Amino acid sequence: MKPPRGVQYQRIRYRPADLAREHGISAQAVRNYERDGLLPAAERTPSGYRVYTDTHAQALRTFLALVPAHGYPVSRAVMHAVNSGAIDSALRIIDESHAGQLRDRSTLDAVASAIGVFTVSPSDGPVEDGASWTIGELARRLGVTPATLRKWERAGILNPIRDQLTGYRRYDIADVRDAELAHLLRRGGYLLADIALVLAQVREAGGPEALVDSLAAWRQRLTSRSRAMLTAASHLADYLQLQHQG
Secondary structure: OOOOOOOOOOOOEEHHHHHHHHHOOOHHHHHHHHHOOOOOEEEEEOOEEEOHHHHHHHHHHHHHHHHHHOOOOHHHHHHHHOOOOHHHHHHHHHHHHHHHHHHHHHHHHHHHHHHHOOOOOOEOOOOOOOOEEEEHHHHHHHHHOOOHHHHHHHHHOOOOOOOOOOOOOOHHHHHHHHHHHHHHHHHHHOOOHHHHHHHHHHHHHHHHHHHHHHHHHHHHHHHHHHHHHHHHHHHHHHHHHHHHHH
């Protein structure tokens, strides 16, 4: 259905079912994509039946390639911009999505690097479940000042509970673990913002060991998305060329 790159498209007429068959979707889905502005408006026969062309076929390929690369909202925005002739707007949207991918890669690299310095061994013996520490006790355990712990709290690294009667900070076992990891990372020269980011990932994963296990899967997802971006870019380039041919 698709000619080799560099070969001129022919003026072929397709039914909705013809376009749908290539992608294993329903003819109604194709009509819905047109209704939603993801495909150009179809020509109509005198009897009212839709007639699609190579332009519609490539538009459908492009949208379906964009989705795994950039997600539905971005893909819809790109197709709406292209179909309305706002090419620069479409390219800006793509650029922003690529910038987001780069930020995700940078985050992964920062987390992976930080995980490499985790020893996950407490500074002053194990912490028992149910233990509760004051700010002074935790500061002495780490060899830092209470002011340092308050600074870490403002940076989003620690989030201690408050005693309902006194209002004093109380640190539980998870807080002590986070403080231990933060202390290790600070000694490694990491900025507070980076440490907060890493600890957020640790909490989401359920601990540093679980986060280590998830890093490979995280990187694989980024790799798959980057490859999908390459495929989507190829389809989008073909679609823009076909539109230019008119």
